Amino acid sequence: MELIETDVLIVGAGAAGMYASVSAAKLNAQVVLCDKSLISRGGATVMAQMTVAAAIGHQEADHWTHHLQDTIKSGQELCNENLSYLLCKNAPEKILQMRDWKTDWANVNARIRQVLAPGHGIKRCCYVDFLNTGTAVARTLRGQVAKLKNINRVSGLTIIDLVIEKNQVIGAIGLNTETGEYVSIGAKAIVLAAGGLTQLFARNSASKNMGGDSHALALRAGANLMDMEFVQFFPIGHLAPRLVGMDPIMWDPFRYKLGGRLLNNYGEQFIEHYGGEDGDAYTVGRDLAAYAILKECEAGRGSPNGGAWLSFQHLSKVELDEAFGPIIEKLLANKIDLTKQAIEVAPIAHYHMGGIEVNESMETCVKGLFAAGECVGGANGANRLSGNAIPEAFVFGEIAGASAANSTGETPQLSLQIGQNALSNSLVELSCHAKQKSQFQTVTSRKLLFELQKLMWKNVGVLRNKQGLQMAIDEIRRMKNDIFPNLKPASGTVFNTSLMDWLDLRNSLLCAEAICLAANERRESRGAHQMEDIPFKSDKFTKNQIISMVDGDLVSRWQDVQKLEFDLEKQR
Amino acid sequence: MKNNNQQNVFTKLNIFRGTDSIKPRFETFKVPFQQGASILDALIWINDNVDESLSFRYSCINANACKECMMIIDGQVEYACLKKLQKSGSKLEPLPNKTLIKDLVTDIVPPKEKLLS
Ligand SMILES: Cc1cc2nc3c(=O)[nH]c(=O)nc-3n(C[C@H](O)[C@H](O)[C@H](O)COP(=O)(O)OP(=O)(O)OC[C@H]3O[C@@H](n4cnc5c(N)ncnc54)[C@H](O)[C@@H]3O)c2cc1C
Ligand code: FES
Numbered sequence: 001m002e003l004i005e006t007d008v009l010i011v012g013a014g015a016a017g018m019y020a021s022v023s024a025a026k027l028n029a030q031v032v033l034c035d036k037s038l039i040s041r042g043g044a045t046v047m048a049q050m051t052v053a054a055a056i057g058h059q060e061a062d063h064w065t066h067h068l069q070d071t072i073k074s075g076q077e078l079c080n081e082n083l084s085y086l087l088c089k090n091a092p093e094k095i096l097q098m099r100d101w102k103t104d105w106a107n108v109n110a111r112i113r114q115v116l117a118p119g120h121g122i123k124r125c126c127y128v129d130f131l132n133t134g135t136a137v138a139r140t141l142r143g144q145v146a147k148l149k150n151i152n153r154v155s156g157l158t159i160i161d162l163v164i165e166k167n168q169v170i171g172a173i174g175l176n177t178e179t180g181e182y183v184s185i186g187a188k189a190i191v192l193a194a195g196g197l198t199q200l201f202a203r204n205s206a207s208k209n210m211g212g213d214s215h216a217l218a219l220r221a222g223a224n225l226m227d228m229e230f231v232q233f234f235p236i237g238h239l240a241p242r243l244v245g246m247d248p249i250m251w252d253p254f255r256y257k258l259g260g261r262l263l264n265n266y267g268e269q270f271i272e273h274y275g276g277e278d279g280d281a282y283t284v285g286r287d288l289a290a291y292a293i294l295k296e297c298e299a300g301r302g303s304p305n306g307g308a309w310l311s312f313q314h315l316s317k318v319e320l321d322e323a324f325g326p327i328i329e330k331l332l333a334n335k336i337d338l339t340k341q342a343i344e345v346a347p348i349a350h351y352h353m354g355g356i357e358v359n360e361s362m363e364t365c366v367k368g369l370f371a372a373g374e375c376v377g378g379a380n381g382a383n384r385l386s387g388n389a390i391p392e393a394f395v396f397g398e399i400a401g402a403s404a405a406n407s408t409g410e411t412p413q414l415s416l417q418i419g420q421n422a423l424s425n426s427l428v429e430l431s432c433h434a435k436q437k438s439q440f441q442t443v444t445s446r447k448l449l450f451e452l453q454k455l456m457w458k459n460v461g462v463l464r465n466k467q468g469l470q471m472a473i474d475e476i477r478r479m480k481n482d483i484f485p486n487l488k489p490a491s492g493t494v495f496n497t498s499l500m501d502w503l504d505l506r507n508s509l510l511c512a513e514a515i516c517l518a519a520n521e522r523r524e525s526r527g528a529h530q531m532e533d534i535p536f537k538s539d540k541f542t543k544n545q546i547i548s549m550v551d552g553d554l555v556s557r558w559q560d561v562q563k564l565e566f567d568l569e570k571q572r
Numbered sequence: 573m574k575n576n577n578q579q580n581v582f583t584k585l586n587i588f589r590g591t592d593s594i595k596p597r598f599e600t601f602k603v604p605f606q607q608g609a610s611i612l613d614a615l616i617w618i619n620d621n622v623d624e625s626l627s628f629r630y631s632c633i634n635a636n637a638c639k640e641c642m643m644i645i646d647g648q649v650e651y652a653c654l655k656k657l658q659k660s661g662s663k664l665e666p667l668p669n670k671t672l673i674k675d676l677v678t679d680i681v682p683p684k685e686k687l688l689s
């Protein structure tokens with residue numbers, strides 16, 4: 001094992017991690033920015049193809065207070081309003097800074113183009129043509145990071161655990177996946193920016209690296225998670241035929257712009273049966289669309305792959321080309337001709353509103369431990385507005401990086417010995433194979449993850465109920481306590497996929513348990529948490545739910561929601 | 573891969589295995605054939621169902637955004653996530669102009685992004 005030392009370690013190099021490293025480095029901190037994949041490529045940032053919300057008012061008069069009002073409304077009384085305020089107030093400055101750094105926002109006459117997106121009262125959402133927002137953002141930030149000599153970029157370093165002494169961060173341990181060697185990293189402060197957890201659900205829009213590492217690392221370090229039950233399911237994610245190179249949520253702007261018919265397997269429009277109105281236009285809300293599609297499937301009227309048909313066949317080729325030219329080409333390359341066929345869509349797990357609990361400096365309750373990006377909870381409450389996630393990553397990244405650089409104090413040193421002890425603790429399950437039971441010999445990390453994803457989808461997905469949630473908790477605990485300790489990754493050093501999968505699963509199981517526990521405690525329906533057997537909101541639960549780890553067990557408690565302490569109207 | 577009515581049709585992938593220290597060889601895997609499925613889908617299927625030690629790089633799966641899955645497919649440089657699975661099967665090899673790490677994984681990490689020791 002080798003030991004390296006730095007002032008600030010940043011875990012995860014998406015938009016949040018890269019912004020954090022730039023802001024920490026500009027304050028003269030020595031920074032290590034690491035990613036289990038390659039810098040800027042492993043997570044959601046590079047895949048985001050749609051829009052970024054910020055009240056820059058280039059197309060219509062706007063003000064951050066309006067953006068904040070829309071965000072809070074969408075969050076259904078659960079936003080930590082102080083965090084939402086930071087997001088909305090600082091987003092415009094970040095968009096313009098990214099423009100200075102040469103992000104090519106679509107523009108008209110030197111004014112950035114902004115479009116309307118669901119939930120926003122004003123044209124507020126910026127983008128890069130065509131469907132290139134995330135790629136462009138990732139490229140810009142990657143360039144900024146590379147300019148700063150005091151950022152040491154490390155691709156292929158998976159952080160396994162954080163090392164804490166007396167509730168203070170002193171470093172982390174990791175696996176250099178390229179070589180198979182373990183590493184200790186001594187650090188005075190750490191920023192967790194390792195992204196979301198939607199990979200836990202069978203149907204998702206996630207990359208491979210979004211299985212909840214941030215949350216598991218935080219929990220084991222002694223930090224709190226909040227509102228873990230709020231997973232955003234996007235109702236009409238792409239299901240079939242197989243389509244590569246496109247954001248699976250791409251049908252939303254299609255329906256928005258052109259209308260589109262949602263049909264069951266008998267070719268019937270069905271939204272009306274669930275109290276919605278469809279016609280040819282896109283009017284029905286996301287929750288209702290998701291609910292209706294799943295109910296049609298339950299009744300045996302779903303499309304062959306378990307979703308609904310979305311048809312644009314009432315439109316001509318000219319109309320389609322006019323609205324979405326280059327994308328129509330890409331679809332044809334995937335052998336999809338919208339004038340001749342309908343495609344299948346279904347709800348998919350897309351974003352997570354909950355996450356690590358932080359204050360306005362992005363600090364957790366562990367000294368020297370900060371978090372930023374999708375892994376932070378609070379700013380979006382029970383439901384996120386579209387376009388709010390990328391600015392959240394920018395803004396929180398910048399704050400977290402600065403706070404980490406400024407957090408001083410007498411930090412004890414991480415020694416090789418302490419690092420080695422931490423590693424043996426983390427990998428304790430790997431060393432007790434002598435006890436391996438034959439019944440589990442055919443189970444692998446991949447198979448168990450697959451089971452976990454199916455379970456989470458079925459019991460903790462769009463529609464939940466008390467019985468299903470309790471079953472999921474029991475089953476996840478069985479996987480975690482009885483099966484996982486018996487798994488044996490294949491031996492080998494360099495690029496040991498099997499060991500990487502095992503490390504991912506270790507985090508995913510803990511994270512899944514946290515989500516189920518939280519969902520089971522919230523006995524109401526609100527925002528993205530919908531209980532079939534309790535179909536109403538209840539004032540009693542207008543609280544944030546905190547999950548923490550006490551003596552190895554997860555516990556839940558309720559906390560008052562943080563409200564703004566000033567009058568919004570007076571800010572204009 | 574989603575299952576549908578083509579469940580019983582199979583195809584073959586002939587895949588390079590080995591590291592610097594393990595003697596290189598080709599190994600053939602039988603994988604389910606599905607219309608529209610990518611080579612990457614089939615590789616993930618192998619990891620899930622047959623051999624979890626087969627190594628290849630990928631992150632984004634659907635988006636063709638991470639650009640990590642590049643390899644040689646039937647003699648051409650391709651993204652495994654974009655290239656469709658063929659009924660006639662395919663031969664997969666690591667990129668020839670990069671140092672081999674393991675199986676289909678080569679050293680594509682930029683020199684400035686390596687752990688300094
Ligand atoms: C398909 C898709 C489309 C989207 N479209 C939009 C959109 O149009 N607008 C919008 O606002 N939002 C969108 N979102 C959401 C938004 O992209 C994300 O919320 C945001 O990019 C998260 O940024 P991040 O930096 O927090 O995390 P990420 O970009 O996910 O980066 C996290 C990084 O951490 C790394 N990592 C994970 N675990 C470890 C570990 N243990 N050690 C080291 N590294 C680790 C990962 O490899 C990854 O590179 C979309 C999301 C998806 C999936
Ligand atoms: S898996 Fe990301 S580009 Fe192929």
